[in-house]
Amino acid sequence: DTGVSQNPRHKITKRGQNVTFRCDPISEHNRLYWYRQTLGQGPEFLTYFQNEAQLEKSRLLSDRFSAERPKGSFSTLEIQRTEQGDSAMYLCASTTTSGSGGTDTQYFGPGTRLTVL
Amino acid sequence: AQSVAQPEDQVNVAEGNPLTVKCTYSVSGNPYLFWYVQYPNRGLQFLLKYITGDNLVKGSYGFEAEFNKSQTSFHLKKPSALVSDSALYFCAVRDSLNSNSGYALNFGKGTSLLVTP
Numbered sequence: 001d002t003g004v005s006q007n008p009r010h011k012i013t014k015r016g017q018n019v020t021f022r023c024d025p026i027s028e029h030n031r032l033y034w035y036r037q038t039l040g041q042g043p044e045f046l047t048y049f050q051n052e053a054q055l056e057k058s059r060l061l062s063d064r065f066s067a068e069r070p071k072g073s074f075s076t077l078e079i080q081r082t083e084q085g086d087s088a089m090y091l092c093a094s095t096t097t098s099g100s101g102g103t104d105t106q107y108f109g110p111g112t113r114l115t116v117l
Numbered sequence: 118a119q120s121v122a123q124p125e126d127q128v129n130v131a132e133g134n135p136l137t138v139k140c141t142y143s144v145s146g147n148p149y150l151f152w153y154v155q156y157p158n159r160g161l162q163f164l165l166k167y168i169t170g171d172n173l174v175k176g177s178y179g180f181e182a183e184f185n186k187s188q189t190s191f192h193l194k195k196p197s198a199l200v201s202d203s204a205l206y207f208c209a210v211r212d213s214l215n216s217n218s219g220y221a222l223n224f225g226k227g228t229s230l231l232v233t234p
Contacts, residue, residue: 004160033221042207042224043161055219091160093222102149102211102220103168108160 002026004109006092012115013082020078021112025094032075033106034067036060037089049075050097082116089113119144119212123225130198130232138193138206138228146214150191151222152182155205164206167191178202198232205229 005024013019025032030051035043046065047057051072061067064082069075079086090113093106121142130136142148149168153161165176172184182193193206206229209222 006160031219033219035221040226042209042226043222044224045221048219048221050219093161102213103166104220105151105163105166106222107163108153110160111158113158 004092004094004107006090006109006112008112009110010113010115012117014117015082015084017082018078018080019082019114020076021090021114023075023077023092023094023109025074025092026107027073029094029096029107030072031095031097031104032069033093033095034075034077035091035093037091037111038087043091046077079114082114084116087114087116119148119210119215119223121208121210121223121225123206123208123228125228126226127229127231130230132200132232132234133197136195136198136202136230136232138208138230140191140193140208140225141189142191142208142210143189144210144212144214146212148189148191149211149213149220150182150184151209151211152176152180152191152193153207153209155207155227157204161207164193198230200232200234203230203232 033048034046037043049069064080089111091111092109095104095106151166152164167184175181208225
């Protein structure tokens with residue numbers, strides 16, 4: 001068990017550019033979440049996948065954001081036409097839904113810190 | 118609706134003294150409660166969770182938390198603080214009746230713990 005990994009760890013981009021982040025969950029974890037964390041705040045839910053299906057998106061996820069999990073393993077989060085307000089830490093978490101709903105522990109990756117200039 | 122509050126932005130404690138980080142919650146059903154710790158520029162590390170059963174939950178690194186249903190609280194405690202415990206601590210909740218967002222975690226804004234030598 002190597003834990004959840006995320007790449008890159010840091011990304012600096014200019015406003016208007018597109019960026020893509022990758023998350024590799026713990027193997028065999030069927031559920032994957034993306035969260036966003038801004039300075040002084042706790043993480044906020046963006047979207048989640050059950051295997052390869054994206055089942056829900058938060059209202060925080062504007063049309064410029066898109067996420068995929070093509071084979072039910074790794075996931076990517078793309079932000080198009082970045083804005084300064086997108087600057088944040090983007091966290092990925094995974095879990096396996098072996099228990100009853102809501103009781104499973106989510107394990108987080110180290111995050112990708114995005115800075116939009 | 119589910120929510121969690123961490124009333125203290127910062128907690129200061131001397132090494133060797135007991136520490137408490139406060140958390141209160143609001144849910145419609147039964148609460149599933151979690152504590153995570155975040156070190157600078159790192160992701161969240163799971164400490165412990167309460168699902169059901171014994172109100173006193175023991176977790177990693179000597180931490181424990183006490184679930185109090187009447188006070189809707191889940192305070193994090195440690196009998197003897199270490200300088201290395203200095204970090205950001207997040208309380209999170211899920212509502213057993215709310216399966217929206219795939220049981221995504223709802224986080225507090227965090228409490229910064231500073232343990233001084």
